[in-house]
Amino acid sequence: MVVELFRPSVQHVLDLVGIFVFAISGALLAVRKNFDVFGMAVLAEVTALGGGLFRDLVIGAVPPAAFTDLASFVTPFVATALVFFLHPQVERIQAGVYVFDAAGLGLFCVTGTTKAYEYGLGLTASAALGTATAVGGGVLRDVLANEVPSLLRWDRDLYAVPAIAGAATTALCVRFGAFGALTGTLAALFAFLLRLFAMRYHWRAPRAWHRRSEATEEA
Amino acid sequence: MVVELFRPSVQHVLDLVGIFVFAISGALLAVRKNFDVFGMAVLAEVTALGGGLFRDLVIGAVPPAAFTDLASFVTPFVATALVFFLHPQVERIQAGVYVFDAAGLGLFCVTGTTKAYEYGLGLTASAALGTATAVGGGVLRDVLANEVPSLLRWDRDLYAVPAIAGAATTALCVRFGAFGALTGTLAALFAFLLRLFAMRYHWRAPRAWHRRSEATEEA
Amino acid sequence: MVVELFRPSVQHVLDLVGIFVFAISGALLAVRKNFDVFGMAVLAEVTALGGGLFRDLVIGAVPPAAFTDLASFVTPFVATALVFFLHPQVERIQAGVYVFDAAGLGLFCVTGTTKAYEYGLGLTASAALGTATAVGGGVLRDVLANEVPSLLRWDRDLYAVPAIAGAATTALCVRFGAFGALTGTLAALFAFLLRLFAMRYHWRAPRAWHRRSEATEEA
Numbered sequence: 001m002v003v004e005l006f007r008p009s010v011q012h013v014l015d016l017v018g019i020f021v022f023a024i025s026g027a028l029l030a031v032r033k034n035f036d037v038f039g040m041a042v043l044a045e046v047t048a049l050g051g052g053l054f055r056d057l058v059i060g061a062v063p064p065a066a067f068t069d070l071a072s073f074v075t076p077f078v079a080t081a082l083v084f085f086l087h088p089q090v091e092r093i094q095a096g097v098y099v100f101d102a103a104g105l106g107l108f109c110v111t112g113t114t115k116a117y118e119y120g121l122g123l124t125a126s127a128a129l130g131t132a133t134a135v136g137g138g139v140l141r142d143v144l145a146n147e148v149p150s151l152l153r154w155d156r157d158l159y160a161v162p163a164i165a166g167a168a169t170t171a172l173c174v175r176f177g178a179f180g181a182l183t184g185t186l187a188a189l190f191a192f193l194l195r196l197f198a199m200r201y202h203w204r205a206p207r208a209w210h211r212r213s214e215a216t217e218e219a
Numbered sequence: 220m221v222v223e224l225f226r227p228s229v230q231h232v233l234d235l236v237g238i239f240v241f242a243i244s245g246a247l248l249a250v251r252k253n254f255d256v257f258g259m260a261v262l263a264e265v266t267a268l269g270g271g272l273f274r275d276l277v278i279g280a281v282p283p284a285a286f287t288d289l290a291s292f293v294t295p296f297v298a299t300a301l302v303f304f305l306h307p308q309v310e311r312i313q314a315g316v317y318v319f320d321a322a323g324l325g326l327f328c329v330t331g332t333t334k335a336y337e338y339g340l341g342l343t344a345s346a347a348l349g350t351a352t353a354v355g356g357g358v359l360r361d362v363l364a365n366e367v368p369s370l371l372r373w374d375r376d377l378y379a380v381p382a383i384a385g386a387a388t389t390a391l392c393v394r395f396g397a398f399g400a401l402t403g404t405l406a407a408l409f410a411f412l413l414r415l416f417a418m419r420y421h422w423r424a425p426r427a428w429h430r431r432s433e434a435t436e437e438a
Numbered sequence: 439m440v441v442e443l444f445r446p447s448v449q450h451v452l453d454l455v456g457i458f459v460f461a462i463s464g465a466l467l468a469v470r471k472n473f474d475v476f477g478m479a480v481l482a483e484v485t486a487l488g489g490g491l492f493r494d495l496v497i498g499a500v501p502p503a504a505f506t507d508l509a510s511f512v513t514p515f516v517a518t519a520l521v522f523f524l525h526p527q528v529e530r531i532q533a534g535v536y537v538f539d540a541a542g543l544g545l546f547c548v549t550g551t552t553k554a555y556e557y558g559l560g561l562t563a564s565a566a567l568g569t570a571t572a573v574g575g576g577v578l579r580d581v582l583a584n585e586v587p588s589l590l591r592w593d594r595d596l597y598a599v600p601a602i603a604g605a606a607t608t609a610l611c612v613r614f615g616a617f618g619a620l621t622g623t624l625a626a627l628f629a630f631l632l633r634l635f636a637m638r639y640h641w642r643a644p645r646a647w648h649r650r651s652e653a654t655e656e657a
Contacts, residue, residue, distance in 0.1 A: 030371070031426070031427045033367070033371075034372075034373060034426065035371045035372060035373055035426070036371075036372070036373035036423065036424035036425060036426050037424050037425055037426065037427070038370070038371070038377075038379040038380065038424050039370070039371030039372065039373065040427065042370065042371060042379070043371065053277075057276055057277070057495055057500075058491075058495070058500065058501055058502060058505060059500060059501055060279075060498075060500035060501065062276075062277065062278060062279035063277055063278055063279065063338070063339070063340055063344070064277060067277060067340055067344040067347070067348060068340070068341070068344065070341065070343055070344075073343065073344065073347065083427065084427050084428060085427075085428050086428075087427045087428070119501070120501070121501055121505055121506070122505075122506070122508065124508055124511065125501070125505040125506065125508075125511065128505070128511065129505060139582070143362060143581060143582065143584075144358070144362065144368060144371065145367070145371075146362075146365065146366065146367045146368075146584065147584065148471070148583070148584045149582060149584075151476070151477070151480065152468070152471075152473045152474070152476070152477030152480060152481065152582065152583075153472075153473060153474070153477065154472060154473055154474035154477065160476040160480070161476065204474065205474035205475050205476050206474060206475055207469070207472065207473070207474050207475065208469045208475070208478065208521065208522050208523075208525045209522060209523050209524075209525070249590070250645070250646045252586070252590075253591075253592060253645065254590045254591060254592055254645070255590070255591070255592035255642065255643035255644060255645050256643050256644055256645065256646070257589070257590070257596075257598040257599065257643050258589070258590030258591065258592065259646065261589065261590060261598070262590065272496075276495055276496070279498075281495075281496065281497060281498035282496055282497055282498065282557070282558070282559055282563070283496060286496060286559055286560075286563040286566070286567060287559070287560070287563065289560065289562055289563075292562065292563065292566065302646065303646050303647060304646075304647050305647075306646045306647070362581060363577070363581065363587060363590065364586070364590075365581075365584065365585065365586045365587075
């Protein structure tokens with residue numbers, strides 16, 4: 001480890017929280033797409049573990065954590081069961097889910113970056129892979145559900161930027177030997193808050209320069 | 220090997236049969252989607268070898284069997300040629316294809332589980348990866364064809380459940396030291412028959428609890 | 439290395455050219471799909487590096503070149519910036535982009551085949567993986583953009599065949615000990631020209647035998 005971000009047990013609990021909220025978002029999309037309960041479980045697993053699985057395959061950490069940590073594997077099923085029985089209630093607290101999802105995003109972009117760095121990647125590559133860890137599960141979720149990944153769409157609030165910001169901050173801290181529990185937490189918090197503000201004020205990224213006029217009609 | 224499920228040569232022939240029938244299902248979908256002959260070959264290869272490729276990447280068995288066993292690689296082309304020239308006849312024996320596909324499902328969920336276990340995964344993870352081996356190719360096929368994976372859809376007969384049942388039975392046998400040619404065959408047969416019954420009696424999995432009424436209208 | 443196709447620096451520049459033009463095609467599709475600037479960057483990265491990433495994961499060359507070579511990683515961002523500001527002009531020189539894309543295809547199918555062979559794959563598997571290296575990025579691009587991969591569609595000019603031809607020629611040269619800078623260049627040139635001719639004369643691959651009549655109406 002570059003540094004233990006938190007005590008291992010605390011770290012593990014935070015990871016599971018991130019996995020849980022990502023799984024909720026997968027299961028909810030499955031309900032909206034009218035999938036059956038197995039479709040819900042598959043989408044929950046893929047959303048929660050897909051980003052980390054991709055990271056582990058890229059850095060050669062096989063078998064990936066998704067297949068070695070039983071708690072990581074079981075948590076999405078708990079989320080699936082919850083959505084299965086209570087999905088109208090879960091939908092109603094959608095805002096709450098988004099807050100947790102933002103927390104997962106913040107946490108995963110930091111831990112993804114440090115894990116990639118530990119496995120010998122350069123700082124830029126580590127930040128890129130940390131970003132991919134944070135947003136990868138959501139992209140796989142949308143691809144499996146046969147939707148345009150919301151990460152790519154211009155009519156969605158910023159999602160990649162907070163992850164990039166958190167991952168880049170982490171990489172900078174590592175670069176200047178300042179990475180620790182405090183700065184790691186601050187980087188995660190930075191990404192988390194950026195995402196919350198993006199949702200609150202509907203921050204969006206621009207499309208290609210000359211696209212603007214036409215796009216308004218099309219959209 | 221945990222145990223040789225069958226004599227290696229028998230095992231290899233069975234694997235190729237599974238690969239062949241999965242490839243047929245890929246090539247048939249390509250015809251329905253109006254793809255050209257190369258699209259048929261790509262979809263046949265992906266359907267037949269995708270699940271095993273994913274398994275091998277996850278357990279770190281590189282290069283994957285899909286790229287080291289020439290017969291595995293060539294078999295989907297034979298299936299493509301067959302569908303290319305005879306697809307109306309193949310469509311007519313669709314029921315037969317489904318039976319073979321069920322056989323492939325049964326075989327792959329067992330061999331996928333044991334291979335994952337040999338590479339040091341836990342029993343739960345092995346069963347999960349065995350299931351992914353059996354159903355993964357079909358999911359990749361549907362994603363490439365830009366369709367909602369039939370694995371996830373509620374209006375399709377159970378497909379994941381037989382694979383899960385076969386993989387779990389295999390894992391239980393391994394756990395209690397009872398895995399061998401006989402119990403392995405029985406586990407594969409169990410998954411195979413479960414899938415046949417699911418198709419015969421249109422067994423389906425439920426959707427989310429409160430979704431039922433609305434979904435009927437939507438579907 | 440089987441052989442240095444060119445001096446390493448020349449090879450690297452050629453690789454970057456291939457990466458650049460593939461990235462352009464990704465960014466252009468993102469503009470057409472109305473994605474924002476981050477969607478453009480993601481699609482540019484995936485198109486440019488996806489094929490090589492898949493190859494490196496399959497042969498176990500981790501971390502993949504995509505994450506270790508900074509220039510490979512940065513180049514797609516340059517392409518994204520270019521398309522962002524100048525996409526009408528880039529669209530206008532679409533024909534030029536296609537020529538570069540064909541050059542990337544020719545180069546990648548040769549280097550993909552030799553890299554796979556160096557990592558111990560058989561000749562057939564090396565050629566298959568070389569083909570996958572050349573066409574894989576485009577397939578990932580289309581899957582992420584939620585489109586039917588143009589590789590699979592019958593109404594597109596031949597794309598797989600030139601890659602297969604280049605990869606197979608490379609494998610044959612290696613087989614007969616005739617692979618070198620000259621023959622490697624010729625193999626890449628062969629694939630490149632085949633693709634140019636396919637575009638110029640709209641060469642297409644046939645669909646399934648009895649599909650023809652119906653398909654005309656459907657298309």
